[in-house]
Amino acid sequence: MSKSFTLSLFLLASVALTPGIAQAAPVTPKIFAEKGCIQCHSVSAYGLEGSTAGPDLSHAYSNVPKRVGVPLEQFMKQPTGTMEMVLTSMITLTDAESQGIVRLLKSAGQKKPKGK
Secondary structure, three states: OOHHHHHHHHHHHHHOOOOOOOOOOOOOOOOOOOOOHOOOOOOOHHOOOOOOOOOHHHHHHHHHHHHOOOOHHHHOOOOOOOHHHHHHOOOOOOHHHHHHHHHHHHHHHOOOOOOO
């Protein structure tokens, strides 16, 4: 093993095991309720029944590019329409939360709705 590789492993292990260095908690489907998304949306793929004011987000990963012409990742960073107001003033997301939501919605599009 080279010295630089060994040093890199040591530094990674030190950061991972050092108390006080924040480790991002995994984003779970609970985030849709915690952030208030279900005030307007359901996410049936995860068994989350919310309002019907907005569409079920279970297929957002494939629907957003068709509806607004950009991938969901980009839409989350630069939303348009109603979601522009919501995601810039009402619901604040960290980059990690936004990325986690994109991962969840990508996975949701591949699931069958719970209870069906």
